[in-house]
Amino acid sequence: MSREHAIQNEIRNALADKGLIFRANVGQAWTGTEVKKLPGNRVLIEGARPFTTGLPPGFSDLFGLVPVVITQEMVGQTVAVFVAVEVKTAKGRASDKQGNFLKAVNDNGGRAGVARSADDAVRILDGEM
Numbered sequence: 001m002s003r004e005h006a007i008q009n010e011i012r013n014a015l016a017d018k019g020l021i022f023r024a025n026v027g028q029a030w031t032g033t034e035v036k037k038l039p040g041n042r043v044l045i046e047g048a049r050p051f052t053t054g055l056p057p058g059f060s061d062l063f064g065l066v067p068v069v070i071t072q073e074m075v076g077q078t079v080a081v082f083v084a085v086e087v088k089t090a091k092g093r094a095s096d097k098q099g100n101f102l103k104a105v106n107d108n109g110g111r112a113g114v115a116r117s118a119d120d121a122v123r124i125l126d127g128e129m
Contacts (some may be wrong), residue, residue, distance in 0.1 A: 004095065008061055008087040014118035018125045019066035019105075027055030050068065058097030060084035060105075060112065066125050082110035085121050 003007075008023070015021045016114030065080035084105045086098050094102065094114050105112035113129045115121040123129040 003089050004087055007089065007115075010091070010118045011062065011085065012018075014122055015062075015085075015125060017091055018122065019064055020080075021062055021064035021083070021085075024055050024061055024063060026052065026057055028052050056094065056101075058099075058101040058105075060098065060101060061087040068127075075111070076112060082108075083125050084110065084112040084113075085124055086114045087118055088114050090116055098120040102126060 012021065012023065028050055030048050030050055032045035032046055032049060034045070036044040036046070038044055043080055062083075062085040064083055066083050067078050068081045069076060069078050082105060084102060086094050086102060087095065102112040102114070111127050113120070113124040117125060120129065
């Protein structure tokens, strides 16, 4: 398991009671005009072309909603705030696309940031980072 993956697991455990948090899964596969199963767990794809599944480039590793009690002017209702956590090792850096996504979330009233530890992630969700 990579160090970043281990940090992500620590963060997911630390955020379990903070809100509704999901891990973003993405991948690449192949499709085509016809798929033929061959012996030996082999597949022949005619008219093959790759496709990407999941979320747009730059989307954070973890995302979800945290409940927030809003001000008296809004009669104390609880609302959900979108959150995004980009998980990095101590030396890891967010790409430009990841940074742009985090900025867009924060600019639109969400809570987003880079977490290098579970404590960082908790601070992001609590609106302290």
